[in-house]
Each structure stands twice: as structure tokens, then as C-alpha cells.
Amino acid sequence: MQTMTELLDQTENGLLECKVCFEKYNQQKKRRPRNLPCGHVMCLECVTSLAHPRSFKLECPFCRRACKSSETSDCLPLLHLMEILSSSTNNALVSGRTIGTGEDMSTPASRILSFHLSFGGWGILINPTGTAVCQRSGCVAVAHDGKKRIKLFTFNGSCVQQFGERGQAGNDIRYPIDVAVTLDGHIVVTDSGERSVKVFDFNGRGKLVISQSFCLPWGLDTTPQNDIIMTDSEAGTLYRLTADFKKGELKEVKRLYSNLCTPKKVAVSWTSGAIGVIEHLMAKGPSYGSTRVKIFTADMQLISQVDTFGLNLVFPSKIFANAITFSREGHIIVTDGYNQAVFCLGKPEEFPVCKPIITQGLSYPLALTYTEDSYLIVLDGGDHSLKVYSAS
Structure with a gap:
């Protein structure tokens, strides 16, 4: 000793x-x-x-x-090395000391998370933009700017599939922005190059292309009903896409909400069906302009919203949210690319509570998602990798 x-x-x-x-x-x-x-x-x-x-x-x-x-x-x-040496401090925080608000941190989603593993890295992933987990297979899908635009990894980091080469007939993807995985294992991608949403099976075969005169399709997530929620950043609109993905048949494109301000990332709670959207209020301004998190019920009633200024009232540092997800318990989790951190904002009914759950080891977190067994996967654009965290 x-x-x-x-x-x-x-x-x-x-x-x-x-x-x-x-x-x-x-x-x-x-x-x-x-x-x-x-x-x-x-x-x-x-x-x-x-x-x-x-x-x-x-x-x-x-x-x-x-x-x-x-x-x-x-x-x-x-x-x-700093992250490893700080693990003992993190464990002490997990045991019950509160962060910032003096509230109980008994639920896993609001605890300081421990680093578990990372995979990817420059060369394997190039300028990644979005990630999602396939609940059926446990694979992690990543959209990036490599030759093959979509990569599928096992949970331990082995690449099991890749597709979406630009210009290749049948599975062409020009500029992927975000990715989601349906309940039946289909990969859904927003392609800003063709202003469309593209659907592929697990082997990379194109099943469906949805354009519908979208201006700039951006964020994606899957609902418990196997629909797709999508933001159109340029149009300021939120859509729900309903399709038979196996047959490649589009059933409905429904506009759920309009007049959003440059909406980008979107997430759906599997606990309540609530929908979270991140708006960028100064899209043409500095690199870190003000952002706003909006939370809607499943039937699109606005529950609450908070922007960078509002979060600064409950937390001593300015938070610029750039990605969002919901934990399995229904907590709102956001990344902060400016402070290289991840925050829990509480459940919709207590929103916004502001608790940092990852404060070290991230360069530029830009997407995140939970696995079925409550591991949090963070896509770090700074070092082109996926980092996995656990509450234990």
C-alpha cells in the first residue's frame, strides 16, 4: 500500500x-x-x-x-491516466454525495458514471456524427465520414458490418448526419447530401428512401411503436415517419410540430413516450451559441423548456447542450460539447435538475444512447471514438 x-x-x-x-x-x-x-x-x-x-x-x-x-x-x-486515477473519487461520488443541487442521487441515471471501455479511434471512425443501439442484436451503429458511411460494432468494439459507400448503387449515402435502429433491426440514416431519410437492412441493402421535400433532415430516434421521429433543422419541423421497414413501404409522414429554432438532435423516452428536442438558437453565430432543450409529451404537448441561460441559474457553469437521450428510468441526459461533460436534467416532471454524471475523459461529446442493460454510450467526436460508461 x-x-x-x-x-x-x-x-x-x-x-x-x-x-x-x-x-x-x-x-x-x-x-x-x-x-x-x-x-x-x-x-x-x-x-x-x-x-x-x-x-x-x-x-x-x-x-x-x-x-x-x-x-x-x-x-x-x-x-x-487522469481518468483512471480519478476512479476512486468517482466511486465516492456514486456512494451518495450530491452534485450541485443537494438532491438524492439514488437512481443510476443521476449518479456519476464510471468509465467502462472505449473503441473506435481515428482511422476506424472519421468525423462521426451519430450513434444508436440495436436492441435486438446489441450492436452499436455509427454514422461517420469514412468510405463506408455506417459501421456496426459489437459491444466489445469489433466491427461486424459496414456499408453506405458514396456513389455505390443501392446503398449510397452522401453525408450522414444521424442514425437510428428500428425494433426489427433496420438502420435509418439522415442523408443531408440528398436531403432524405434512407433505410437499410442489417446487411446494408437499401430498403426505402424518404424525401418528401425535406429541407435538411437531421436528428433521428425510434419510438416504442417502431416509428421514426425526425427533425428538419432548416425547416424547423419535427416529423413522425411510419413505414413497414421489412417491406420497404412508406405509410405516413406526419408533421408533429413546427416553428422550432434549428432543431437538431431528438430523443424519445421508452418509459413515457416523451420527446426531447435540442434547438440551436444562434446557429449562425459563434461556435457555442445558446441552445434550448424542449420536452414534449407523446401527444406533442409542451411540458417544459430550458435554455443555456436558464441552466446557468441552477448550475454555476454555462451548459451548451448538443445531444440528448433518455435513460431507462426516463431521465433526460444531455451532452455538453463546450465543457466536455454529460449532464442529467432529471425527469420531465422535475425538469430541469442539473447534475453532472460524466466530467472527465471526453474531448467533444456529440451523441449518446443507452443500451438495454443501462450502459451509456457516448460518441466522442474529439478523438473519433465510442466511450462506454456504467453506473457501477
């Missing part, structure tokens, strides 16, 4: 502090460890301070090799 304690102390002092300013690394923007092209590491604050204000060039203080601040990148080994 004494040896392990000494090893941890040496690790924290030798590896987990910046050798320029001697501040400890952390997951926050200023103190995130950054790799220089020469292989040396320093925190982002020091990179910014050393870079020329106009040319953004700097010299490594250890070997004097020149580079630009844009050529630096997150030091993933150190970030992963």
Missing part, C-alpha cells in the same frame, strides 16, 4: 503537472495537456501564452523546435 501511494504521488508530481507553469493538468480548457509536434507536453494555457499573438508560432521551451499553436493536440494518454 505504501509503495502504491508513493507511486501515485510520483505520478501526480512527475507526469500530471505542466513543466512550464507547474500547475496540475485537468480536464478544463486552460489546463488540458497538449502535445507539441516535438513530443513534449504542456498545458493549453502555456501554449497560448507562448504563441505569438499574430502568427501563433511558438518555440518548445524544452527543445526549441518551432511550431504553431494549431499543430498541438490533446495528450490522450495523460487524459486517460
Whole structure:
């Protein structure tokens, strides 16, 4: 035990502090460890301070090799090491200490989650945009910008199927935005390149193309009735698509709600049928404009809504929600790409309660989904990977 304690102390002092300013690394923007092209590491604050204000060039203080601040990148080994070393802290939080609100954290969805595993990575996934779980097979579907636009993984990260090569007749996908999986195992994709929704079977054979004069189809999710809920970001509209996916027959395209402000990600609760939508209120503004989370009943009655300013009233940091899902208990879960975190906003009737459940180890979370046995899968666009978390 004494040896392990000494090893941890040496690790924290030798590896987990910046050798320029001697501040400890952390997951926050200023103190995130950054790799220089020469292989040396320093925190982002020091990179910014050393870079020329106009040319953004700097010299490594250890070997004097020149580079630009844009050529630096997150030091993933150190970030992963910090995540491992913080697991004991996370376990203490899980045991009952409240975060931010002083409320009970007895339900799994509102606890601090523990990192379980990750898979994918650059080269396997390229600029991924959406993910979904097939409840029938347990496979994880991912939409990305690789040669084969859709990849299907087993839960341990083995790729079992891929399809959707651009220009290939029968299963062409140009620019996938989001993906959903129906109850009978069909893969549904929003293709912004052709402004359509495309349906494939598990083997990648095209079954149905739905266009219906959509402006920019974006977010997708499946209902307990095996319908598809879809947002049209440009039109500001929410649709329900009903089809016989096995036969490839479209039955109905119903407009559920209009006058939304740039709606993107959407989620459906399998507990109550509630629908959650994320609106982007400043789509043409800065990278992190204000966002708003809207929650509707299954029959599209607005339950409640909260934007970035409203969340800032119940949580000390601004939250810019960019993806949404519901836990198996019906809690609203959102990702925050700006703070590299995942938050639980409570159930619709208590919304918004704001509790962070993942605070470390994420670069840019942009999609998330739950498995049948309540593992949370987060799609991290920063390092092109899927990260799996559990409540135990």
C-alpha cells in the first residue's frame, strides 16, 4: 500500500503537472495537456501564452523546435491516466454525495458514471456524427465520414458490418448526419447530401428512401411503436415517419410540430413516450451559441423548456447542450460539447435538475444512447471514438 501511494504521488508530481507553469493538468480548457509536434507536453494555457499573438508560432521551451499553436493536440494518454486515477473519487461520488443541487442521487441515471471501455479511434471512425443501439442484436451503429458511411460494432468494439459507400448503387449515402435502429433491426440514416431519410437492412441493402421535400433532415430516434421521429433543422419541423421497414413501404409522414429554432438532435423516452428536442438558437453565430432543450409529451404537448441561460441559474457553469437521450428510468441526459461533460436534467416532471454524471475523459461529446442493460454510450467526436460508461 505504501509503495502504491508513493507511486501515485510520483505520478501526480512527475507526469500530471505542466513543466512550464507547474500547475496540475485537468480536464478544463486552460489546463488540458497538449502535445507539441516535438513530443513534449504542456498545458493549453502555456501554449497560448507562448504563441505569438499574430502568427501563433511558438518555440518548445524544452527543445526549441518551432511550431504553431494549431499543430498541438490533446495528450490522450495523460487524459486517460487522469481518468483512471480519478476512479476512486468517482466511486465516492456514486456512494451518495450530491452534485450541485443537494438532491438524492439514488437512481443510476443521476449518479456519476464510471468509465467502462472505449473503441473506435481515428482511422476506424472519421468525423462521426451519430450513434444508436440495436436492441435486438446489441450492436452499436455509427454514422461517420469514412468510405463506408455506417459501421456496426459489437459491444466489445469489433466491427461486424459496414456499408453506405458514396456513389455505390443501392446503398449510397452522401453525408450522414444521424442514425437510428428500428425494433426489427433496420438502420435509418439522415442523408443531408440528398436531403432524405434512407433505410437499410442489417446487411446494408437499401430498403426505402424518404424525401418528401425535406429541407435538411437531421436528428433521428425510434419510438416504442417502431416509428421514426425526425427533425428538419432548416425547416424547423419535427416529423413522425411510419413505414413497414421489412417491406420497404412508406405509410405516413406526419408533421408533429413546427416553428422550432434549428432543431437538431431528438430523443424519445421508452418509459413515457416523451420527446426531447435540442434547438440551436444562434446557429449562425459563434461556435457555442445558446441552445434550448424542449420536452414534449407523446401527444406533442409542451411540458417544459430550458435554455443555456436558464441552466446557468441552477448550475454555476454555462451548459451548451448538443445531444440528448433518455435513460431507462426516463431521465433526460444531455451532452455538453463546450465543457466536455454529460449532464442529467432529471425527469420531465422535475425538469430541469442539473447534475453532472460524466466530467472527465471526453474531448467533444456529440451523441449518446443507452443500451438495454443501462450502459451509456457516448460518441466522442474529439478523438473519433465510442466511450462506454456504467453506473457501477
